[in-house]
Amino acid sequence: MTSRERWLAVFSRQKPDRVPTDYWATDEATKRIMRHLGCRTRRQMLDKLHVDYEVRVEPRYVGPKLARMTDEFGRKFRSVDYGTGTYRECVSFPLAGFGSVAEIEKNYAWPTADWWDSSGIPAQIRKNGTHPIRGGGSEPFLIYKELRGQEQAFVDLVENPEIAHYCLGKLFDLAYETTARIYEAIPGRVMISYVAEDMGGQTDLMLSVRHIREFLLPGMKRMIDLAHEAGAYAFHHNDGSCWRIIPEMIDLGIDLLNPLQWRCSGMERERLKRDFGGKIVLHGGMDNQYTLPFGTVDEVRREVEDNLRLLGAGGGYILAPCHNIQAITPPENVVAMYEGAYNLGRY
DSSP states (O other), rough: OOHHHHHHHHHOOOOSBOOBBOOOOHHHHHHHHHHTOOOSSSOOOOOOOOOOOOOEEEOOEEESSSOOTTTTOOEEEEEEEEEOOOEEEEETTTTOOOOOOHHHHHOOOOOOGGGGOTTHHHTTTTTTTTTOEEEEEOOOHHHHHHHHHHHHHHHHHHHHHHHHHHHHHHHHHHHHHHHHHHHHHHHTTTEEEEEOOOOSSSSSBBHHHHHIIIIHHHHHHHHHHHHHHOOOOOEEEESSTTTHHHHHHHHHHOEEEEEOOTTTOOHHHHHHHHHHOOOEEEEEEOOOTHHHHOOOOOHHHHHHHHHHHHTTTTTEEEEEEEOBOOOTSHHHHHHHHHHHHHHHBBB
16 A cells, blocks of 8 residues: 555555554754665655655745744744754744734734745645645644743733634634645645644643633634545644543544653553544654653564554554654664564554
8 A cells, every 4th residue: 555545544444554654853853864774865764664654735935025033923033952953942922012902903914825825736746646645734822822922822811812812813814724725726635734732731731621612622623624625634733631622622523633642641542542542543652752762672662562552453543753753862763663663563
């Protein structure tokens, strides 16, 4: 089977020839693995590891010229060196100083869907017919936190709900329109759309269920329905201990849950498979807090075996790291993960 056929089989509740795999990693980690395997390109590396990776399509930004390290929302970033690589940290929050919706409307210009050009998307999939195509989706609270500032964004849900509703509405509307244009550019070709929001921490939700229902679920429902209308599946990313909201996400229509951080409270693999495995696809599960970065090759292999047994039983599972592989991760562990899945994941 091709990678696309494996993913489709999993979504349709059929057993593929083997458990599909996916790949998430930082650029630094990818380069290190490429060197270890003697590969010149990322794609060559993924093919060598037999990864059933997604191919992501996205429109080209054609909006107003942006200042260096500034994005279309006016967020400013700086590059932070953490020793084995760098990441971008938001350091300027363009809506932090406003106290009302009226002030925002008077002083801030929201991006529009016309700032992106989707005409080049067909070319992006021309040589990728054997892999699942991912395009469109939303993650508005992540953006909102960097528009208002991390702490203020959470405070707004309680003290400034009108600001939160207004801004999240704008962000959902933008995501909806840009996603619709991606679907229109390649009708019927997008398999998965990334309808995400990080709701969980290490031990419980970071937001109350009441606030999730009020501020996030209605907009996410629109995005999920849009995906389904276009023939795509809703790939739901939700970090950490998010088990308390999963039943409502399933009722909303998600088709897949990622990343299955099973070391977090309430996210035990047996429980996830028992309670949700018959309703949604489970994606991820290879621990990135201990096993991949700090475990031995044998520990990685054992975890692959455990995941195939606990999450892969009867189908409905895609094996992947439970977030981005970090640069400190030994390449040998990554190879062990994918070799183990390839050799042991046969149905």
